[in-house]
């Protein structure tokens with residue numbers, strides 16, 4: 124990143140994730156304390172006034188790194204010259220819905236946004252899709268942006284990764300900072316596979332520290348269904364934790380992951396680990412030189428294989444569904 128202002132566009136800026144995200148971006152937590160930021164807030168017309176209220180609060184916070192805030196209701200303007208695009212704006216699910224139920228409702232948002240990114244984004248644009256169903260929305264946006272390298276369209280599974288870390292730390296009674304090499308595979312949905320088979324706690328292999336029944340019957344479903352659990356308990360879907368994970372995802376993409384660790388992100392598959400090329404699937408990834416790269420050469424045992432295959436099968440079904448809807 125340079126020291127000239129970076130343009131960051133946040134869609135759904137008046138929503139609950141937007142409200143938790145914007146102040147952290149403006150304070151420098153997204154890109155670092157030396158990088159000035161220009162914010163673009165995209166909303167639907169009915170929510171523009173609320174976004175303008177948030178822009179007023181951003182002014183009032185007097186962030187030294189914030190060089191300007193624009194509130195807009197058209198995608199073309201929102202993505203003109205954008206360097207970092209956070210596609211949050213979408214309808215969240217309510218109690219009893221699966222994320223797949225949102226496919227049609229939210230799919231229509233991401234085709235025009237992909238086209239607007241294709242038309243106007245900066246050459247170094249990085250896109251993170253947060254709005255659900257995030258993996259397939261990223262696929263839709265990417266398919267309308269043929270001039271942007273596929274690797275620039277990612278979807279968020281960092282919240283799942285962070286949730287997995289928190290659950291494992293609690294089980295082992297260790298600080299989260301002691302944990303390395305967890306991975307989320309597949310879809311950001313209940314089929315996702317939170318994988319600890321390569322994980323370490325304070326340098327010790329995690330598989331020797333937990334039993335398989337805890338992993339299969341408690342840990343995996345707890346992490347995979349945490350979104351629904353939050354909706355049930357909080358009465359609204361995760362917001363501050365989702366914003367925090369979005370900050371982590373972009374921060375690491377730009378600044379790199381630590382040498383002795385990896386993280387998780389949903390990226391365009393290159394066919395690694397048998398995941399069909401092009402699907403936006405979560406993998407263990409490292410960030411080097413401003414690029415996310417899939418960690419290669421990991422052993423995948425039979426249990427992991429069946430979990431990864433199940434989640435990838437769901438991604439293929441979603442891909443076929445949006446093909447039928449004419450969205451890709």
Ligand SMILES: NC(=O)c1ccc[n+]([C@@H]2O[C@H](COP(=O)([O-])OP(=O)(O)OC[C@H]3O[C@@H](n4cnc5c(N)ncnc54)[C@H](O)[C@@H]3O)[C@@H](O)[C@H]2O)c1
Nearest residue numbers: 135137138139140170212213214215253254255279282365
């Ligand atoms: N990937 C993840 O880990 C993760 C985690 C939490 C939430 N989510 C998803 O993030 C999305 C947003 O959640 P939220 O709680 O902030 O919802 P919210 O309803 O509070 O806010 C969504 C905002 O998006 C706006 N919006 C709708 N269509 C738009 C469009 N075409 N362009 C711009 N803005 C538009 C709405 O006006 C609203 O202000 C949901 O899809 C939710 O399921 C994903």
Ligand SMILES: O=C(O)C[C@H](O)C(=O)O
Nearest residue numbers: 216255349350351360361
């Ligand atoms: O679960 C949801 O619908 C919201 C979000 O994807 C989450 O994981 O919290």
